[in-house]
Amino acid sequence: MSSARDNILARLRKSDADGDLPGSDFSVMKEKIWGAEEKVERLIAMMSAVNTELHKTTEAGWPDLVAELLKKREIDSLLIGTNNRLMDRLQGAWRDKGDAPDIRLYDRAYEDERAEVFAAPAALTTTRGGIAETGSLIVWPDAAEPRLLSLAPPVHIALLEADRLHNTFWQAMTAEGWKDGLPTNALLISGPSKTADIEQELTYGVHGPKELIVLIIEG
Amino acid sequence: MSAPSGETFRERAGVALKDGELRANFRRAMDGLMGKRAAQFADADEWQRLRDLGESIRRRALSKLPDLLEQLEENLTNNGITVHWAETVEDANQIVLGILREKNAKTVVKGKSMVSEEMHLNDFLGRHGIRALEADLGEYIVQMAGETPSHIIMPAIHKNRKQIARLFKDRIDGFTYTEDAKEMTAAARAELRREFYEADAGLSGVNFAVAETGTLCLVENEGNGRMCTTVPPLHIAVTGIDKVVEKLEDVPPLFSLLTRSATGQPVTTYFNMISGPRSATDRDGPEEVHLILLDNGRTRIYADAETRRSLQCIRCGACMNHCPVYTRVGGHAYGGIYPGPIGKILTPQIDGIGQYGDLPSASSLCNACVEVCPVKIPIAQVLVRLRDEAAGHCSRPSVKESGAKKSTVQDMVWSGWKWMHENPGAYKFMSGVLTKTGNLTPAAAPLLKEWTSVRSKPKFAKKTLHQLAKEKGLADE
Numbered sequence: 001m002s003s004a005r006d007n008i009l010a011r012l013r014k015s016d017a018d019g020d021l022p023g024s025d026f027s028v029m030k031e032k033i034w035g036a037e038e039k040v041e042r043l044i045a046m047m048s049a050v051n052t053e054l055h056k057t058t059e060a061g062w063p064d065l066v067a068e069l070l071k072k073r074e075i076d077s078l079l080i081g082t083n084n085r086l087m088d089r090l091q092g093a094w095r096d097k098g099d100a101p102d103i104r105l106y107d108r109a110y111e112d113e114r115a116e117v118f119a120a121p122a123a124l125t126t127t128r129g130g131i132a133e134t135g136s137l138i139v140w141p142d143a144a145e146p147r148l149l150s151l152a153p154p155v156h157i158a159l160l161e162a163d164r165l166h167n168t169f170w171q172a173m174t175a176e177g178w179k180d181g182l183p184t185n186a187l188l189i190s191g192p193s194k195t196a197d198i199e200q201e202l203t204y205g206v207h208g209p210k211e212l213i214v215l216i217i218e219g
Numbered sequence: 220m221s222a223p224s225g226e227t228f229r230e231r232a233g234v235a236l237k238d239g240e241l242r243a244n245f246r247r248a249m250d251g252l253m254g255k256r257a258a259q260f261a262d263a264d265e266w267q268r269l270r271d272l273g274e275s276i277r278r279r280a281l282s283k284l285p286d287l288l289e290q291l292e293e294n295l296t297n298n299g300i301t302v303h304w305a306e307t308v309e310d311a312n313q314i315v316l317g318i319l320r321e322k323n324a325k326t327v328v329k330g331k332s333m334v335s336e337e338m339h340l341n342d343f344l345g346r347h348g349i350r351a352l353e354a355d356l357g358e359y360i361v362q363m364a365g366e367t368p369s370h371i372i373m374p375a376i377h378k379n380r381k382q383i384a385r386l387f388k389d390r391i392d393g394f395t396y397t398e399d400a401k402e403m404t405a406a407a408r409a410e411l412r413r414e415f416y417e418a419d420a421g422l423s424g425v426n427f428a429v430a431e432t433g434t435l436c437l438v439e440n441e442g443n444g445r446m447c448t449t450v451p452p453l454h455i456a457v458t459g460i461d462k463v464v465e466k467l468e469d470v471p472p473l474f475s476l477l478t479r480s481a482t483g484q485p486v487t488t489y490f491n492m493i494s495g496p497r498s499a500t501d502r503d504g505p506e507e508v509h510l511i512l513l514d515n516g517r518t519r520i521y522a523d524a525e526t527r528r529s530l531q532c533i534r535c536g537a538c539m540n541h542c543p544v545y546t547r548v549g550g551h552a553y554g555g556i557y558p559g560p561i562g563k564i565l566t567p568q569i570d571g572i573g574q575y576g577d578l579p580s581a582s583s584l585c586n587a588c589v590e591v592c593p594v595k596i597p598i599a600q601v602l603v604r605l606r607d608e609a610a611g612h613c614s615r616p617s618v619k620e621s622g623a624k625k626s627t628v629q630d631m632v633w634s635g636w637k638w639m640h641e642n643p644g645a646y647k648f649m650s651g652v653l654t655k656t657g658n659l660t661p662a663a664a665p666l667l668k669e670w671t672s673v674r675s676k677p678k679f680a681k682k683t684l685h686q687l688a689k690e691k692g693l694a695d696e
Contacts, residue, residue, distance in 0.1 A: 182432055193489075201380075
């Protein structure tokens with residue numbers, strides 16, 4: 001008995017041949033190039049247009065900024081993964097703060113931690129980089145920063161290093177050779193979750209984060 | 220308001236045209252979408268070059284389709300994703316059911332998937348004791364109303380906020396009536412959060428399946444697609460065999476064309492690339508990922524080089540947003556899964572010309588769809604081909620139920636018309652007769668009746684063109 005697979009492939013293989021096909025000219029993907037400062041400004045403009053809050057900061061300054069942003073929202077805890085750089089920075093900066101938010105860790109398997117992850121009011125992650133053209137964050141979740149950090153909590157704060165900005169999505173994936181090693185899940189995030197399914201009225205915060213805050217680290 | 224009733228497109232369109240509320244809902248939506256898309260492609264040079272690239276990518280993928288499907292299967296398998304093949308929707312449904320039963324799954328949360336609509340998957344699972352819940356807000360509304368999507372990108376576009384508010388009031392416990400879109404969205408969020416958390420499985424479609432890397436790409440704004448493919452322990456993706464692209468670098472141009480053409484957004488909120496289930500080191504993500512590759516008539520569409528071009532489609536919906544017919548009758552009048560111009564060419568090819576032979580004629584061939592198609596599908600050309608197929612006038616028929624709309628009367632009329640135009644004497648005589656008798660023919664005469672039921676009867680001139688030319692002293696050549 002032949003399988004569905006064999007039948008489908010056999011039918012496709014005995015189909016009409018194609019005539020001449022147009023070649024793929026990728027030049028339109030290569031031409032969009034901005035300077036370092038322009039890339040940052042473009043990303044800010046594109047992401048602000050879809051309700052993202054962006055701040056420019058420094059490697060030394062971001063932990064205090066995070067504390068301030070959470071305080072403003074009356075949020076008293078922050079979920080992070082097991083990224084050592086984040087932990088060291090946050091603990092260093094918040095150690096002597098009396099009213100610093102609690103740092104909660106997403107450091108076990110989802111099944112053991114799902115209630116906490118879904119109840120967390122805010123999460124902080126790093127990013128792999130960004131895309132200036134469309135105002136997008138490149139996020140590759142892993143063991144240190146699992147997928148749900150950027151999805152379940154209503155507030156997602158993301159750190160973006162300004163020197164990791166690419167011009168376009170195509171340029172990012174070709175420059176970094178993504179085809180030779182994608183993770184189980186790779187993402188572009190270009191704002192807080194949104195919908196326009198009710199009379200095309202743009203509404204933020206459907207299933208994913210209601211707020212996306214991007215801290216651009218310069219210098 | 221429910222979907223316009225009727226057995227045929229003609230009947231349903233008649234009902235829809237008289238529904239002022241429905242027409243207003245579509246008109247408002249389509250006007251907005253056309254404006255937003257146009258703003259995205261203000262640079263005409265970029266648009267032409269990008270769509271040339273998009274077309275070349277889709278045609279290249281189709282030209283290598285059997286090889287790419289094998290490569291995709293191999294790479295997905297190496298990535299730990301299980302690949303299934305289904306020739307029919309019945310087979311695909313059975314495969315989904317089998318996977319769910321093996322895991323003893325009782326509830327499935329769904330991301331938007333038009334292929335699952337083709338499968339009528341929700342009804343099928345419901346009959347087998349499994350609850351399938353739509354999680355895209357538009358699909359959630361449509362499912363709650365017991366309807367089907369009227370647009371492939373915005374499923375609930377046929378409803379206005381009052382209609383949705385009344386529906387929520389009736390169906391969501393504790394919902395206080397409001398027409399505020401933000402509050403309605405918040406109510407849906409609260410309901411669906413719990414469902415994501417508790418569901419046994421997630422189901423999604425696929426926008427692009429990358430053969431080179433074994434990656435499934437999902438385009439969305441809401442985050443429901445990420446929820447469905449991240450939270451439950453099992454993820455099942457369903458897709459047509461036509462969704463394959465060859466290389467990872469083929470994805471960005473198609474993604475850009477898709478979001479800009481569909482809703483006039485430079486990018487969607489989420490672009491999700493899935494290349495495997497949870498790994499040994501990951502903390503979350505599904506433990507199992509399955510992909511079902513569905514044929515359902517696509518190999519037949521593929522067989523002929525002309526109809527094959529229907530499979531270039533990336534499902535942006537721009538053709539329907541710009542279609543003067545779709546805007547007036549709405550998506551449900553088409554009766555099939557895919558409405559609008561792309562539906563007019565896909566539905567008769569998938570489900571047969573017998574039932575859907577009137578769809579290719581529901582077009583003035585105005586070409587608006589062809590002008591906006593981001594991958595340059597020759598929709599008008601395929602429509603004409605399908606008219607020939609329906610009438611049994613195709614030299615190399617290949618479409619399901621070809622010739623089902625063959626009409627002896629129509630064939631005779633056209634033979635007569637052809638003969639008359641090939642014989643100058645007969646033409647002169649007939650046109651002379653019509654100047655005398657044309658205006659005496661009643662509007663209700665056979666053959667004329669249908670035309671005049673919604674139009675004024677044409678008025679015949681007193682003199683033929685030949686007579687007028689002669690009076691002007693032009694030589695009769």
